[in-house]
Amino acid sequence: QAASCQKVLGGWANIANEYATKRYRSNLINWGMLPFVIAEDAGFEVGDYVFVPDIKKAVEEKTDDIKAYIVNKGMKEISLTLGDLTDDERQIISKGCLINFNRQ
Numbered sequence: 001q002a003a004s005c006q007k008v009l010g011g012w013a014n015i016a017n018e019y020a021t022k023r024y025r026s027n028l029i030n031w032g033m034l035p036f037v038i039a040e041d042a043g044f045e046v047g048d049y050v051f052v053p054d055i056k057k058a059v060e061e062k063t064d065d066i067k068a069y070i071v072n073k074g075m076k077e078i079s080l081t082l083g084d085l086t087d088d089e090r091q092i093i094s095k096g097c098l099i100n101f102n103r104q
Contacts, residue, residue, distance in 0.1 A: 003028045003031045004031060006028075012032075014034070016037060016038070017039075034055070037081045037083050042070060049071045050071070052080070056094065066079070
C-alpha cells in the first residue's frame with residue numbers, strides 16, 4: 001500500500017539508508033519506482049528536489065554509483081545506488097511498472 005500511495009502522489013523514487021523488508025523494495029519496483037539506497041545522511045529539507053541525470057541509462061547499464069543532486073537554494077552532489085537489481089527488475093523499472101512488463 002505504501003508504494004502505491006507514493007506513486008499516486010507523484011513519486012518516482014524512494015531514497016533510504018536500507019530497506020527493512022524485501023517486500024517493500026519489490027513493491028517499489030513493481031510500481032516502477034527507483035529503490036535508491038544512500039550511505040550517508042544527505043541533509044534533505046522540506047521543499048528539496050533530487051535531480052538524477054541520465055537515470056534511464058544508469059538503470060540499463062547497471063551503474064553502481066549514481067550521481068544525483070539535491071536542488072534547493074543551491075546544488076549539492078550526492079551518491080546513490082540501486083542495490084542488486086536483477087535484469088527483470090531493471091526491465092520492470094524501464095517499462096514503467098510490472099503490468100507493462102507483463103504485457104510483452
